[in-house]
Amino acid sequence: MPLDDLGEFDLIARIVGRLGDAAARDIAVPPGDDAAAWAVGPGLAVATVDALVEGTHWRRDTMSLGDVGWRAIATAVSDLAAMGAAASYVLIAAELGPGLTPEDLDDFADGVAASCRCHGVRVAGGNVAAARATSFTTTAFGSAAADGVTDAAADPDATAQAVLRRDAACPGDAVAVSGTPGAAAAGLALIEAALIEGGAASEDAAPLLAAHRRPRARLALGRAALAAGARCAIDLSDGLLQDLGHVARASNVGIEIEAALLPLHHAAVALLGPARALALALGGGEDYELALTAPAATLDALAAHEPPEAPLTRIGRVVAEHRGEVVARDAAGQVVQPSIAGWDQLHSPTQ
């Protein structure tokens, strides 16, 4: 059935119904009015928006609409994780391109619902519009406790305690990452290789494919890091070197990475070789892991308590030299030149 046999409002009702308990039906104004409303206590509102555009961020031959739904939640919520915020609600704006069917949107809604349950958020509202290309834009809302914070100008110190920021790295900090950076990019590389060869990716690739299609935002880690005293984080969406570059410039510090310490995924090394696995770890995007900077003791204490699905690994340090720059070195101390440029939303990925 083509999508426009359903009217706009029947389609919205169908999607909200499909979401089940992932739709926030018990908030003050649930989905269905001009806007959603929910009760908040005093503190900081934390909000972010992210888009998944067909052809730019996903293709129908590399992931299902269910995967897109999962990622629509995970990628937005990941920005809240990087702030150390608690995540609560999302709004989803769907632009529906030609060829989408109601069943496609059922799949999308199922993926959204599963991801919402995984990440502890619910859908409070959204928007649908016909378009010449399909995309899903998710706004994620969260909160942070902030005793006495009114705004940054009034009390920057109080704000500094309330969230993780990318401009809070200090020379002397250690740098750590969660999980296995490059796994998502390795998954995509294997999916694309299998498409070219006409077969399916090998079973050994399954965890890498999942890293690409069903990433998990590190909300618990972000909050634990803030509680442990960390002040600086970023999520790995554009690629490790590029994301740490954002930290280096925002904090006006240098960052040094020891390539040998990078926790490569064993399947990426086995299937793509160590050189390619390293390149993807440095330059491949969309991991949605967290990079943190903090005193080494803070990171070590945090690592000791982290759940095993996203172990924290120290990979380098923050320095007062080469401010604004990230340098990765191999075991011999030689600078590793990145072979993959990292994501730029105005250019195609180079992988």
Added chain:
Amino acid sequence: MPLDDLGEFDLIARIVGRLGDAAARDIAVPPGDDAAAWAVGPGLAVATVDALVEGTHWRRDTMSLGDVGWRAIATAVSDLAAMGAAASYVLIAAELGPGLTPEDLDDFADGVAASCRCHGVRVAGGNVAAARATSFTTTAFGSAAADGVTDAAADPDATAQAVLRRDAACPGDAVAVSGTPGAAAAGLALIEAALIEGGAASEDAAPLLAAHRRPRARLALGRAALAAGARCAIDLSDGLLQDLGHVARASNVGIEIEAALLPLHHAAVALLGPARALALALGGGEDYELALTAPAATLDALAAHEPPEAPLTRIGRVVAEHRGEVVARDAAGQVVQPSIAGWDQLHSPTQ
């Protein structure tokens, strides 16, 4: 200069710079981090998302990118007006299609900034992504005072006092609209007619063109209506009959409109004739005026205090009959059949 000569991050810096004081630089976490954060007091968070898609909601030959920027704010904020909420911040997600230039985005940012100043909101963050088609998705955030509201299940009465809802119309209420419904659709009709004829719309059409290109969300009216004791509102985005239909179904009431009472714009009547002006008032969308239902005395008291740019006019009443249906009657009591279907986001507008 093509857009991708600028990198993603230079482009974002350029847009934020262009926004001037419309960018929220003094909040706890201003634009530039993974997420934005601002201080909130206890109460209700009110949030909505709306998309303006090229080809669906606007075309380059009917409005400038500056107009699109204005509307990107106005249309989202209008949903907060319809809740009686105070508007505070917006996030803008831009999908940048082929052919856009940095200068186009400068124009867009100028329109956003002007609309933000007009509506008393600021940009707290956003997202940019390359896409095959251009669209701008705006999330608007506001708040409502809500003593003791935790959630709807816990205290529906407290919630009912806190916001205007579309499910709160009661038989016996009067129905009123602000401004001159149909003016925006009349403006678009005149723009399209001038395009076909190869000329420009007449000077008399200027207020109608402005209604289409630079609509003003009725934030002050929404808040005043709530304070005056109104409980039910909707904004006119899909067309008067269709939007009142949402109210009728959500509230399980009937609504009767007297067509002779509709405040048609004099320029629409003069340039398009009274029959077409009436049809556009009933079925043309995108006015971003408010429709309210409340006891007649409440609406009359509110009308007496409204600013002259958006006078409030009583146009009908809420009844216990024909629940879920809106009926418009002419002066002879005959039912007026709408000749324009109203907006459905999955279908092209019929005008």
